Amino acid sequence: MKIIEVENLVKKFGNFVANDHLTFSVDEGEIYGFLGANGAGKTTAMKILCGLSAPTSGKVLVAGYDVYTQTEMIKKRIGYMSQRFSLFEDLSVWENFQFFGGIYGLPAAKIRERTTELLGRLGLESEKNQILGSLPLGWKQKLAFSVAIIHQPSIVFLDEPTGGVDPITRRQFWEIIYETANQGITVFVTTHYMDEAEYCRRVSIMADGKIVALDTPANLKAKYQAANIEEVFLKIARG
Amino acid sequence: MSPSISIKAVNITKRYGDKTALDDISFEVNRGELFGFIGPDGAGKTSLFRLITSLLIPDGGTLTVDGLDTVKDYTKLRKILGYMPGRFSLYQDLTVEENLRFFAGIFKTTLEANYDLVKDIYSHIEPFKTRKAGKLSGGMKQKLALSCALIHKPEILVLDEPTTGVDAVSRIEFWEMLNKLRQSGITIIVSTPYMDEASRCDRVALIQGGKIMSIDTPEAIRNNFGRDLWALKADDIYRLLVDLRRFESTWTAFPFGEHIHLSLSDKSIKPAEIALYLEALGHSNVHISKIEPSIEDCFMEMMSVGSGTGEE
Amino acid sequence: MRSFIIKEFYHIFRDIRSMVVLFGMPVIQVLLFGFALSTEIKNAPVAIIDQSNDQVTRAITSKLLSSGFFILSDQVPGEGHIDEVFRRGKVKEVIIFESDFSKKLEKDHRAGIQLIADASDPNTANLLVSYTSAIILDYQQEYLKGMSLPLTVKTESQMMYNPALKSVFMFVPGVITILLMLITAMMTSISIAREKELGTMEILLVSPMRPIQIIAGKVLPYVLLAFSNAVIILLLSYFVLGMPVKGSLFLLLAESLLFIIMALSLGIFISTVSKSQQMAMMLSMFALMLPTILLSGFIFPIENMPLPLQVISNLMPPRWFIIIVKSIMIKGLGFQYIWKETLIIAGMALFFIALSIKKFKIRLE
Numbered sequence: 042m043k044i045i046e047v048e049n050l051v052k053k054f055g056n057f058v059a060n061d062h063l064t065f066s067v068d069e070g071e072i073y074g075f076l077g078a079n080g081a082g083k084t085t086a087m088k089i090l091c092g093l094s095a096p097t098s099g100k101v102l103v104a105g106y107d108v109y110t111q112t113e114m115i116k117k118r119i120g121y122m123s124q125r126f127s128l129f130e131d132l133s134v135w136e137n138f139q140f141f142g143g144i145y146g147l148p149a150a151k152i153r154e155r156t157t158e159l160l161g162r163l164g165l166e167s168e169k170n171q172i173l174g175s176l177p178l179g180w181k182q183k184l185a186f187s188v189a190i191i192h193q194p195s196i197v198f199l200d201e202p203t204g205g206v207d208p209i210t211r212r213q214f215w216e217i218i219y220e221t222a223n224q225g226i227t228v229f230v231t232t233h234y235m236d237e238a239e240y241c242r243r244v245s246i247m248a249d250g251k252i253v254a255l256d257t258p259a260n261l262k263a264k265y266q267a268a269n270i271e272e273v274f275l276k277i278a279r280g
Numbered sequence: 281m282s283p284s285i286s287i288k289a290v291n292i293t294k295r296y297g298d299k300t301a302l303d304d305i306s307f308e309v310n311r312g313e314l315f316g317f318i319g320p321d322g323a324g325k326t327s328l329f330r331l332i333t334s335l336l337i338p339d340g341g342t343l344t345v346d347g348l349d350t351v352k353d354y355t356k357l358r359k360i361l362g363y364m365p366g367r368f369s370l371y372q373d374l375t376v377e378e379n380l381r382f383f384a385g386i387f388k389t390t391l392e393a394n395y396d397l398v399k400d401i402y403s404h405i406e407p408f409k410t411r412k413a414g415k416l417s418g419g420m421k422q423k424l425a426l427s428c429a430l431i432h433k434p435e436i437l438v439l440d441e442p443t444t445g446v447d448a449v450s451r452i453e454f455w456e457m458l459n460k461l462r463q464s465g466i467t468i469i470v471s472t473p474y475m476d477e478a479s480r481c482d483r484v485a486l487i488q489g490g491k492i493m494s495i496d497t498p499e500a501i502r503n504n505f506g507r508d509l510w511a512l513k514a515d516d517i518y519r520l521l522v523d524l525r526r527f528e529s530t531w532t533a534f535p536f537g538e539h540i541h542l543s544l545s546d547k548s549i550k551p552a553e554i555a556l557y558l559e560a561l562g563h564s565n566v567h568i569s570k571i572e573p574s575i576e577d578c579f580m581e582m583m584s585v586g587s588g589t590g591e592e
Numbered sequence: 593m594r595s596f597i598i599k600e601f602y603h604i605f606r607d608i609r610s611m612v613v614l615f616g617m618p619v620i621q622v623l624l625f626g627f628a629l630s631t632e633i634k635n636a637p638v639a640i641i642d643q644s645n646d647q648v649t650r651a652i653t654s655k656l657l658s659s660g661f662f663i664l665s666d667q668v669p670g671e672g673h674i675d676e677v678f679r680r681g682k683v684k685e686v687i688i689f690e691s692d693f694s695k696k697l698e699k700d701h702r703a704g705i706q707l708i709a710d711a712s713d714p715n716t717a718n719l720l721v722s723y724t725s726a727i728i729l730d731y732q733q734e735y736l737k738g739m740s741l742p743l744t745v746k747t748e749s750q751m752m753y754n755p756a757l758k759s760v761f762m763f764v765p766g767v768i769t770i771l772l773m774l775i776t777a778m779m780t781s782i783s784i785a786r787e788k789e790l791g792t793m794e795i796l797l798v799s800p801m802r803p804i805q806i807i808a809g810k811v812l813p814y815v816l817l818a819f820s821n822a823v824i825i826l827l828l829s830y831f832v833l834g835m836p837v838k839g840s841l842f843l844l845l846a847e848s849l850l851f852i853i854m855a856l857s858l859g860i861f862i863s864t865v866s867k868s869q870q871m872a873m874m875l876s877m878f879a880l881m882l883p884t885i886l887l888s889g890f891i892f893p894i895e896n897m898p899l900p901l902q903v904i905s906n907l908m909p910p911r912w913f914i915i916i917v918k919s920i921m922i923k924g925l926g927f928q929y930i931w932k933e934t935l936i937i938a939g940m941a942l943f944f945i946a947l948s949i950k951k952f953k954i955r956l957e
Contacts, residue, residue, distance in 0.1 A: 209584070233445070233448065275448065329795075
């Protein structure tokens with residue numbers, strides 16, 4: 042089943058075409074890598090998929106809902122985490138979970154159950170009363186991810202979730218992503234670490250507002266005769 | 281002080297309240313060297329660079345740059361430094377050219393006088409010189425920031441995470457520029473969280489948790505890995521990782537792109553034994569090959585040794 | 593330095609919001625007061641209590657009523673019930689002639705008229721009282737013509753509900769003071785805090801510029817802007833409000849410049865203790881604006897404050913500047929009458945400059 046369906050998505054800002062006839066789809070339970078240079082139009086497309094901005098034209102369905110008319114339904118079914126916005130630094134871990142659970146309208150008992158479950162999975166139960174600001178960056182990122190899936194969304198959008206994180210924590214983070222995908226939550230992720238692109242089932246690469254490549258990492262490497270995704274990326278970017 | 285040494289740090293400690301950002305670190309950077317500090321966020325890179333640029337005072341130890349003490353001789357020191365802070369720190373409401381002229385002005389020079397110096401870099405963004413800095417793309421912002429840091433012909437260039445948040449193509453271009461600059465004899469210290477950028481430096485310091493884990497040339501660091509490293513591949517990569525973690529002789533197992541890098545605590549284990557173990561668990565298409573460790577492998581190995589366990 | 597100042601002007605002129613604040617506010621404020629001033633007095637209802645009802649009081653009454661400014665109200669309050677007619681809003685002013693008015697005038701050469709105005713609308717009340725007094729004075733001079741002895745009609749005015757009546761003229765010094773304070777202190781503190789927030793301060797610190805140069809570079813453009821603002825306010829108040837400058841214009845401008853420098857150094861001081869633009873803004877609002885408005889004597893007369901607040905008001909720079917402006921503009925006094933206030937402001941300026949330079953960090957912590 043397709044959880045995201047995009048056909049001929051166009052987004053213009055005045056004369057500037059940020060997204061130029063994008064067509065792609067994301068399967069349910071898939072880890073989908075959304076790559077592209079800065080300014081290629083990734084953020085614009087991501088905002089549209091999250092229901093934060095309306096497309097100029099084209100068909101966009103997220104979790105079966107139309108981004109033109111059903112953004113409220115979409116927002117209930119998605120989770121979002123970015124490197125920039127994560128959690129409240131001056132609240133404790135537990136309070137952050139309570140707050141975000143409340144935002145998604147979960148009943149108190151459900152929030153408690155999910156918080157215990159998610160903290161247990163991270164092995165951070167004993168830290169639940171710690172103020173978030175005092176925790177190491179890697180833990181914060183993992184906690185932010187857990188909060189993004191507290192309401193068991195159909196799909197979670199991760200915008201450069203591992204920026205600046207140490208290499209071991211980065212890998213632990215990806216293991217959590219795998220686990221989440223195994224539970225049927227679709228993961229839509231952007232990253233600047235090209236090795237992370239290999240962890241995705243499929244990746245698309247954007248340049249100048251267009252999707253210029255979309256396939257499994259293995260097929261892309263074969264097609265561009267490259268040793269890794271970074272080479273693919275450079276070959277595409279340099280024409 | 282040897283004239284060939286540019287930066288000399290002896291037992292530097294920096295604390296913020298009860299948090300120790302830098303814990304008794306010492307190192308030397310040679311004149312004309314491209315020296316990298318490689319480590320994740322929170323390792324202490326920014327604190328160290330602010331100490332070197334005299335923006336902070338160490339709680340312990342001494343730090344000299346070209347023989348100038350960062351505490352006592354800061355006025356002289358600031359004349360020879362070019363600094364690019366971690367955040368994009370230019371005036372977003374000024375145009376590209378206005379920014380450059382401003383920074384030339386505060387160092388009592390002009391764009392024209394030092395145009396040759398920044399020409400290579402500035403020429404990339406010169407077509408956009410009337411555009412506001414805030415409207416530039418990430419890669420162009422970095423180029424402008426570098427031009428501004430270079431405009432007064434500094435002897436030492438301090439670049440704090442210049443490639444963070446910049447796409448892969450711009451990152452490579454940026455390193456190519458640094459490479460050219462190095463040939464002009466300027467000392468460059470640069471920090472980065474991207475381990476793969478280590479190979480671009482003459483020497484690197486791997487930094488984690490306020491401590492330097494290792495200082496050497498990238499080759500020497502790789503040669504000192506100390507264990508055999510295997511790259512494994514199979515159809516179900518996630519299950520492969522889980523099963524490898526359970527393998528008796530596994531020291532570390534980490535995903536690396538489409539492979540899993542495996543190091544063993546027992547040197548006598550042959551790849552055939554690993555293959556056998558995996559096939560017994562029902563893995564198909566298992567490929568095992570011995571590989572040379574990358575800086576990232578070395579970094580994780582040192583982190584693992586430092587924390588005393590292979591797994592965490 | 594030069595490039596620094598140029599840069600600063602770019603910032604100011606490209607930020608439309610601060611431009612609006614800089615140049616829109618004085619115009620709006622002055623026009624607002626100008627509008628308040630132009631409420632003309634015409635047919636204002638007055639009540640007259642004539643306790644002597646003799647030839648002189650009748651003559652004064654008819655002179656008042658024929659002036660066109662006043663109209664006699666049919667409300668005649670009994671003594672002690674003046675309050676009521678004001679409350680009903682039917683009467684703006686009550687004029688009371690004391691008993692045996694003309695007899696006293698002939699015998700003692702003095703007689704009293706009491707003027708009571710509803711000062712809940714202070715501008716109107718003030719005008720009413722001054723018009724009434726002028727008309728009575730006029731009558732007195734006519735009456736005196738044929739006499740050799742000096743006679744005085746003593747008018748005694750009382751402002752109800754707002755005893756410390758604020759003349760509109762009194763507002764202009766207050767407005768100048770507040771605007772100069774706001775523009776200079778707030779704008780500089782925010783612009784320095786912005787450099788910290790954006791991280792550009794880091795680069796400036798690592799340059800060979802000395803703290804005094806960075807401060808001067810940030811401040812000079814604002815000195816010019818604030819000064820041009822002061823000139824705009826004065827021009828507007830002269831042409832729109834008809835507010836004269838009785839004393840030396842040069843002295844007034846010089847004093848304004850001094851006050852601007854004081855406010856700027858205060859702004860720098862605020863910025864050295866705030867980390868973000870938001871914090872600088874809050875500090876400026878609470879530490880500067882409110883005391884300026886409340887404690888400077890602009891709105892509430894200092895004499896009526898409780899003693900502790902009176903003492904605190906001495907520390908408010910605007911308090912002294914308002915005195916200076918009033919003395920020059922309204923009273924037309926020269927420097928010899930305001931040197932004390934000038935010295936206080938100069939002292940404050942020096943204090944804040946010294947403090948800022950000491951507080952200005954050459955490093956990040």
